[in-house]
Amino acid sequence: MSSETLDEHRQIYLECIQKQLEEIDLLSSIFCNPGEIHIYDPNVISDFNEYVSGQMSDIRSEMDFSVYFEHGREKVNIRIQLPHLYPLMENAKVTLFTPLLPKDKERNVQHKIESFIDASDKSEGYIYQVVLWIQDEFENFLTASNTSDLDVVINPDKVELESEKKVDLERLWIYSHHIKSKWKRREILEQAQQLKLTGFCKPGKPGIICVEGLKEDTQEFWRIIRSLQWQRITLKLVESRRKSPDKVEEWRRFQDFREKLMNDTELETEAEKMDMSLFMKFLDKHRCGYIKQELFGFN
Structure with a gap:
């Protein structure tokens, strides 16, 4: 790989890592109450800053954190994992964890979250919009029927979910x-x-x-x-x-x-x-x- 190509490769990484740092700073200022946000490896912030400043030539750790909110007496965990090329080249992985959501509805909800992310503007970080959307829709997640928005195709041999074919x-x-x-x-x-x-x-x-x-x-x-x-x-x-x-x-x-x-x-x-x-x-x-x-x- 030529030096020019390496420079371009690093520039893309730099832009994405910088956007992630800006986004985690924004989220930390919004979800500032104790227990609302948790970064699983706090050292990742310093690693990212050293990479952006040129003190570190490579990064292996990824931004991995959770945002919490309460529904009734239960705490809902929104787990967020950001690959290095998020948001420009790779999608965030967002997973919902809560005892309030029956297992048979988890797949449906996960599909909705992925669809929302797919439709998001990828030029900037979009985690805050995802979190707000999940909070707004959470009651609907709980009350929706298991197949309310999944197209079921009846086949003589098997039943397939339309969402699996997309x-x-x-x-x-x-x-x-x-x-x-x-x-x-x-x-x-x-x-x-x-x-x-x-x-x-x-x-x-x-x-x-x-x-x-x-x-x-x-x-x-x-x-x-x-x-x-x-x-x-x-x-x-x-x-x-x-x-x-x-x-x-x-x-x-x-x-x-x-x-x-x-x-x-x-x-x-x-x-x-x-x-x-x-x-x-x-x-x-x-x-x-x-x-x-x-x-x-x-x-």
Whole structure:
């Protein structure tokens, strides 16, 4: 791995670890009463700070803590585990522990929590929103019937829960200082097509890539592309959803993966000259106008 690639790899980790430190600081100030929050290994805070400041070159420990609230006389434990690439690249693992929740309802509730996380904005930490949502919905968790929101498909041989058939989908928005190299542009196209991703690549300055498809494929695409030599490349937005397989094509906003030059002529020699109005129309056409704020800072 080249030194430039190592720097990019470290930069992604740094950004995620910094966001985690900021989030745990926020949560500690909100849940400040005794017993409301517990960090299982307090040393992880100092490890993270040393990593961010450059005093430590590697980290092994992860942020693992619980937020507690009371329901009646019982204490409810929301266990939160954050992988190193949370929130930008990996989802938080959030698990509910309480004697109030019957075992036969735990799976249903866990599925709801995961679905809520999948739909959350991944550009910033979202644990506070998850905790508030769990507190607001907790009474419903207790009173809901076991199959109230699970689609049950009756099969002559077996009964399957529809939730078990759902797949994890992602749409990644990638921003580069520029995309000019012909071999990089070819690699982007080939990888997207091999992984059966849809979206587009806009070469020139800036370079913008959007890929959508199965999460395992979008993550593989990002792993390969970010390992190339770049002056600067960042993951601007990750959109995650869980859908039934028959809803995947409906979820997609692009039919295939193509290179879009975004100029009047669409000539190779004009790749650096982007017509911003054409690009805005292109985004609007594909119901992606919301990304203007993330990419350029305006609506």
